[in-house]
Amino acid sequence: YCIEAGDDVSRGLVAARRVLRFLDLEPDPVHTRGARAEPPDAPAPLHDPGSGVTVTPGLLTALVSDRTAETAVVADRIGRFIPSGTTWGGVPLGAVDPSAVRERILVADNDAELFGGPLRDVLAGRGLPTEEAVADALRTALAQDVVRGLPDGLDSPIRAGGRNLSGGQRQRIRLARALLAHPEVLVAVEPTSALDAHTEATVARRLAGARRGRTTVVTTTSPLVLDHADTVYYLVEGRVAARGTHRELLAGHPGYRRLVAREDPDEEPAEPAEPHEPAAARTTGTAEGAR
Numbered sequence: 001y002c003i004e005a006g007d008d009v010s011r012g013l014v015a016a017r018r019v020l021r022f023l024d025l026e027p028d029p030v031h032t033r034g035a036r037a038e039p040p041d042a043p044a045p046l047h048d049p050g051s052g053v054t055v056t057p058g059l060l061t062a063l064v065s066d067r068t069a070e071t072a073v074v075a076d077r078i079g080r081f082i083p084s085g086t087t088w089g090g091v092p093l094g095a096v097d098p099s100a101v102r103e104r105i106l107v108a109d110n111d112a113e114l115f116g117g118p119l120r121d122v123l124a125g126r127g128l129p130t131e132e133a134v135a136d137a138l139r140t141a142l143a144q145d146v147v148r149g150l151p152d153g154l155d156s157p158i159r160a161g162g163r164n165l166s167g168g169q170r171q172r173i174r175l176a177r178a179l180l181a182h183p184e185v186l187v188a189v190e191p192t193s194a195l196d197a198h199t200e201a202t203v204a205r206r207l208a209g210a211r212r213g214r215t216t217v218v219t220t221t222s223p224l225v226l227d228h229a230d231t232v233y234y235l236v237e238g239r240v241a242a243r244g245t246h247r248e249l250l251a252g253h254p255g256y257r258r259l260v261a262r263e264d265p266d267e268e269p270a271e272p273a274e275p276h277e278p279a280a281a282r283t284t285g286t287a288e289g290a291r
Contacts, residue, residue: 036095037091037092037095037096038091038096039088039089039091039096039097039100039101039104040088040089040091043057043058043184043185043215044057044088044089044090045057045088045089046078046086046087046088046093046105046185046215047086047087048074048077048078048084048085048086049084049085049086049087050073050074050077050084050085050086050238051070051073051074051077051233051235051238051239051240052233052239052240053074053078053233053235053240055078055185055215055217056215056230056231057215058213058214058215059215059216059230059231060208060211060216060217060218060228060229060230060231061215061216061217061218061229061230061231061232061233062217062218062219062220062225062226062229062231062232062233062246063075063217063218063219063220063232063233063235064219064220064221064226064232064233064234064235064256064259064260065219065221065234065235065236065238066221066259068190068219068221070235070237070238071189071219071235072189072219073238074219074235074238075107075109075187075189075217075219076107077093078093078105078185078187078217079101079105079106079107079187080093080094080096080098080101080105081107104183104184104185105183105184105185105187106178106181106183106185106186106187107187107189108174108175108177108178108186108187108188108189108191109189110171110174110189110190110191110193110194112174113161114158114160114161114162114165114170114173114174115160116157116158116159116160116161117157117158118154118155118156118157118158119146119147119150119153119154119155119156119157119158119173120134120154120155122158122173122177123137123138123154123173123176123177123180124177124180125177125180125181127180127181129180133180134154134176134180136179136210137176137177137179137180138176139206140175140176140179140203140206140207140209140210141172141173141175141176141179141203141206141207142172142199142202142203142206143169143172143173143175143176146165146169146172146173158173167194168194168195168196168199170194171191171192171193171194171195172195172203174191175188175191175203175207179207179210179211184214184215185214185215185216185217186211186214186215186216186217187216187217187218188207188216188217188218188219189218189219190219190220191203191207191218191220191225192204192220192222192224192225193220193222197224200222200224200225201224204222204224204225204227204228205228207225207228208228208229221259221260222260223246223260223261226246226260227246227247229245229246230245231243231244231245232244232245232246232249234249234253234255234256234259236255241253241255242255242256246260
């Protein structure tokens, strides 16, 4: 009993310190400066001078780096989570009311919290999506099997943090939730990192189709995802080192090729495969999995 009591006391002290640190937090000044500028009236470019990345409206932009923290920082900048010189249609992003930014720009982090409750509510967030919208989002994220595997389907309870789901299932549920929010700008941080290659290829194709014509940013080093991007930025030391399509960078930039193709730097570079479909062709037509 003494040993157990000592363990309980030590755990309680650690938990109490965490609670006190949380209660002592103050809002970041970036969120308290007040609105000094109106956001753009229509979809507009997001430019991050810290990295050199420009996100073009209506296109799928990919950010690639051998350090995932570098692309995550860019995502935080264009999502207005940290102070930066980022502009939105020429307007300083930091001068826009945070609530206006949150309404239109969504950063879907791979570690985003999953709150406990029925799966239907976990997916919906603060919205009230239709059954058709939920089905489309689940299909795009290839998460129908998650629903089928639960005893009560969408009404099944999800534990806090998604503890009754696997890592891959949590990732697909997070992606479906982000898609259901229908943001003007979706910034997905490593959205397929926990998926097997077959699932990842399908999700990448469906995500590109579902978001066709809408501004989407992904951070990834997966060639299965990058092949669907309209523009790829290759970052070195946090700055843009090269820009182009996935195929162009494979053919013309050895550092990019070594990273995404997992090449041994001592081996002769392989010839890039012929593209299955040009990037321009993916910007027209009917989207697979579109809502």
